[in-house]
Amino acid sequence: MDTDNPVAPILQVEHLDIKFSLRGKVLHAIRDVSLELYEGETLAIVGESGSGKSVLTKAFMGLNDKNGWVDHGRILYSGKDLAQFKTEKEWLTIRGREIAMVLQDPMTSLNPLKTVGAQIEEALRLHQGLRGAQARQRTVELLTDVGIAEPERRRRQYPHEFSGGMRQRVIIAIALACRPRILICDEPTTALDVTIQAQIIRLIYDLVHKYHLTAIYITHDLGVVANVADRVAVMYAGDIVEIGTCREVFYEPAHPYTWALLSSLPQLGVKGEQLYTIRGTPPNLYHPIVGDAFAPRNPNALKADYIERPPFFDISPTHKARTWLLDPRAPKADPPQVLKRIREI
Ligand SMILES: Nc1ncnc2c1ncn2[C@@H]1O[C@H](COP(=O)(O)OP(=O)(O)OP(=O)(O)O)[C@@H](O)[C@H]1O
Numbered sequence: 001m002d003t004d005n006p007v008a009p010i011l012q013v014e015h016l017d018i019k020f021s022l023r024g025k026v027l028h029a030i031r032d033v034s035l036e037l038y039e040g041e042t043l044a045i046v047g048e049s050g051s052g053k054s055v056l057t058k059a060f061m062g063l064n065d066k067n068g069w070v071d072h073g074r075i076l077y078s079g080k081d082l083a084q085f086k087t088e089k090e091w092l093t094i095r096g097r098e099i100a101m102v103l104q105d106p107m108t109s110l111n112p113l114k115t116v117g118a119q120i121e122e123a124l125r126l127h128q129g130l131r132g133a134q135a136r137q138r139t140v141e142l143l144t145d146v147g148i149a150e151p152e153r154r155r156r157q158y159p160h161e162f163s164g165g166m167r168q169r170v171i172i173a174i175a176l177a178c179r180p181r182i183l184i185c186d187e188p189t190t191a192l193d194v195t196i197q198a199q200i201i202r203l204i205y206d207l208v209h210k211y212h213l214t215a216i217y218i219t220h221d222l223g224v225v226a227n228v229a230d231r232v233a234v235m236y237a238g239d240i241v242e243i244g245t246c247r248e249v250f251y252e253p254a255h256p257y258t259w260a261l262l263s264s265l266p267q268l269g270v271k272g273e274q275l276y277t278i279r280g281t282p283p284n285l286y287h288p289i290v291g292d293a294f295a296p297r298n299p300n301a302l303k304a305d306y307i308e309r310p311p312f313f314d315i316s317p318t319h320k321a322r323t324w325l326l327d328p329r330a331p332k333a334d335p336p337q338v339l340k341r342i343r344e345i
Pocket residue numbers: 020021022027029047048049050051052053054055056065066067068220285
């Protein structure tokens with residue numbers, strides 16, 4: 001993506017709040033998130049477990065659990081506000097055909113009783129009206145596109161005859177069969193070993209370009225993001241606390257939570273020394289959050305952090321962060337020394 005000249009957003013989230021009701025209590029999972037997704041870009045969303053990465057993106061497809069709801073805000077896509085969708089019928093116009101999702105566990109997403117070819121053909125019939133020889137031919141093409149050798153033979157096999165990495169490729173082929181405009185990959189590789197992860201990430205990267213997709217790539221592993229993403233959004237406690245181009249977030253991180261996340265990258269570890277870990281735990285989202293949610297874990301926290309939620313401060317036209325440290329009145333605080341080494345890895 002040309003970040004100097006951004007095109008119109010393909011998807012626009014405005015002041016989104018999502019809540020869940022559980023045993024009489026309300027959990028505020030997404031807290032006033034705004035986000036623009038630009039056509040053709042790959043946006044990575046990173047953040048600790050429970051920060052809201054999945055809930056946010058599932059909201060784009062109406063896939064959150066039934067005890068959750070959009071409490072406030074808009075999700076604008078193609079002239080519609082998805083946050084207003086109520087029925088499955090409405091969601092079926094979007095799900096799969098406009099926005100598709102590749103999930104973490106390929107075994108649960110595939111039907112063990114049907115051949116992989118039948119499952120891809122089903123998607124082709126449903127979304128593109130392809131049948132018979134045409135559908136079979138397209139299935140073979142898709143299997144080839146996702147890097148499966150001998151597609152003619154493999155399409156007749158069942159999911160259990162595929163390895164984890166190969167099953168993930170099949171899932172991606174099914175997602176592509178629907179010709180979506182946006183592909184969301186939610187930790188597509190955590191269940192796989194490192195070399196296979198690298199191959200899948202590479203594959204998604206290639207397909208995004210081949211099929212002119214817009215992609216959201218969700219991961220814990222900041223290390224993989226640098227290779228695939230144009231921009232990175234950092235989530236903490238249901239909020240986006242920093243967003244910028246990959247270079248900006250890696251080389252000039254501004255939020256103390258981003259500093260902490262980057263400092264704990266295994267690649268920065270020195271042999272014999274303990275790897276940095278973020279102290280404390282994320283806040284309980286059942287309680288209202290006052291000020292900066294990260295303050296109790298932030299060694300550089302200011303008084304203001306405990307009182308008022310910081311606004312976004314612009315660092316560049318493409319880079320902004322929600323931290324009082326960027327307020328002109330704040331004392332100067334430098335990122336941890338260890339982050340200087342990021343340019344070397
Ligand atoms: N159905 C639900 N009922 C109650 N709380 C929920 C429900 N679904 C999600 N949550 C809560 O919403 C918050 C955000 O969850 P989410 O799954 O989006 O986190 P995540 O960033 O994707 O984490 P991970 O990296 O572990 O996948 C968490 O506190 C989670 O417990």
